[in-house]
Amino acid sequence: MTAETRSTVRLLLGWTPVDIAVADSNQTVLQYLRDQPQLKGSKEGCAEGDCGACTVVVGALKDGAIRYSAVNACILFLPAMDGKQILSVEQVADTELHPVQQALVELHGSQCGYCTPGIVNSLLCLNLNGGAADRQAIDDALIGNLCRCTGYGPIIEAAEKACSTELSAAWKTRIAAAQKQLLSWAADDQALALETRNGPYLAPKTPDQLAAALDAHPAATLVAGATDVGLWVTKLGRSLNPLISVAEVADLQSMRLTDSHLEIGAAVTYSEAHQALSEISESLGELVRRIGSRQVRNSGTIGGNIANGSPIGDMPPALIAMGASLVLRSRAGRREIPLQDFFIEYGKQDLRPGEFVGRVLVPRKLDTFRCYKVSKRFDQDITAVLGAFNIAIENGAVVSARIAYGGMAGVPARAVGCEAALTGKPWNMKTIETAKVALDADFKPMTDMRASAAYRTLAARNLLERFYLETQNPAVALELASRNHMKGLVDG
Ligand SMILES: Cc1cc2nc3c(=O)[nH]c(=O)nc-3n(C[C@H](O)[C@H](O)[C@H](O)COP(=O)(O)OP(=O)(O)OC[C@H]3O[C@@H](n4cnc5c(N)ncnc54)[C@H](O)[C@@H]3O)c2cc1C
Ligand code: FES
Ligand code: FES
Secondary structure, eight states, rough: OOTTESSSSEETTTEEEEEOOOSSSBBBHHHHHHHHTTOOOOSSSSSSSSTTTTTTEEEEETEEEEEEEEEEEEGGGGGGTTTTEEEEETTSSSSSSHHHHHHHTTOOSSSSSSSSHHHHHOOOOOOOHHHHHHHHHHHHHHHHHSSSSSOOOHHHHHHHHHSSOOHHHHHHHHHHHHHHHHHHHHHOEEEEEEEEEEEEEOOOOOOHHHHHHHHHTTTOOSSSTTTTTTHHHHHOOOOOOOOOOOOGGGGGGEEOOOOOOEEETTTTTTHHHHHHHHHHOOOHHHHTSSSSSHHHHHHOOOHHHTTTTTTOOOOHHHHHHHHHHHEEEETTTTEEEEEEHHEEETEEOOOTTTTTEEEEOOOOOOOOEEEEEEEESSSOOOOOEEEEEEEEEETTTTEEEEEEEEESSSEEEHHHHHHHHHHHHHHHHHHHHHHHHHHHHHHHOOOOOOOOHHHHHHHHOOOOOHHHHHOOOOOHHHHHHHHHHHHHHOOO
């Protein structure tokens, strides 16, 4: 350990500062909590981020103030909590139940109770963040919390009753003290460098430190929000050694607006980027809102979604159609590449040894743009097919077309034949029919548990037609989108 690094994790466990000599860098926050004598309230349902039983509230500094977010403790590594506050269900009640707990009791919002600690924490977070707790906000807060036996009616009623209540003076005082503690820790600027029985865990604070760490540990696994990487441990039983976190690199946590682009650092979470992306495109904002659950979006990053190279990651097809590019960094310097060139083939990305994703550059000015996710469930589900369309139409003809799909090949990719069939042609149904035939030749999708090849081919064609129809009557499109949203909430 050098003067600039620290070898123990310090955090606020509830309201108490603790210093933890972490024995295993792969230990999850949930495992840690359940190892403590008085903290067995958080439950493990799925250990893969899907059910929300393990939801805890994490307080972290953002622009000097403490911000709370609900996260899945089962897939988060404990060292990622360094310098933060964990609130588990044991800290929710004072001498009396918190209003959220009281309302759940009074309105019969719990039967077996296995899901209840996670639900309490999701609703506590809604309450801590203030503002209106309307039906949409409540649904959004609960999408990641599965309850099998109570039914959502009483839970939602309890949320409506309790979430808009003013925080008590005692809570406000405690939060102010917690913020002071986190600020004092942040001031010393020490990077975490753990040696554990499972190898090192490093959390550099600058891009240069990150590049140096990768250089020293070329076989290391990079981790951002761990919503993919965490499952490699909990579901695949892998031991990740060494682990290098990109999440504490200040430069990667920031977003910047230039005249032409929104630059998103690789450690920025979906929740943090949501508003800025919605301002570029409402359709893109809606796509982000449908990624996982609130808990997944509070941890997961766009950088991680790109770097994992999944053919069914939601952001890459949309960003490829928008013409986004990537800044890749290493000790050797930085290079910028179009995002579409990053995906070489299934499981192979254009990431050289020692390189990491630094920023994603998202163009702010688009042509007519829409992206559509097709999945079995509306919310909290992985994509079967995703189509993204960015098309310039002038005087009734297509001037340029950028179209990309996910779920149709081993990598997210542009539909080059379809684009060629559209470009220079009149923007009408006849052209769309021709372009659909060209689209068939662009991809040879596979059959898997999410969809058959025939379904994917048909869905891809239909998304192109949907895009065309929406450009003919955008008002109908908006109405359709909101109807789908409501349907998702009712079904969900
Ligand atoms: C319940 C659940 C629901 C989900 N739903 C969706 C969904 O609807 N749509 C969707 O697309 N995905 C979904 N995911 C997958 C996941 O949330 C996303 O892929 C997320 O964007 C990953 O980001 P992360 O920060 O958690 O990445 P991590 O898990 O930390 O890392 C992912 C990969 O990227 C690498 N990596 C991370 N940062 C960098 C970097 N800066 N440079 C180089 N490599 C890096 C890691 O080594 C790893 O290979 C879901 C996951 C869960 C658990
Ligand atoms: S245990 Fe299911 S989300 Fe964590
Ligand atoms: S109360 Fe039993 S699963 Fe929710």
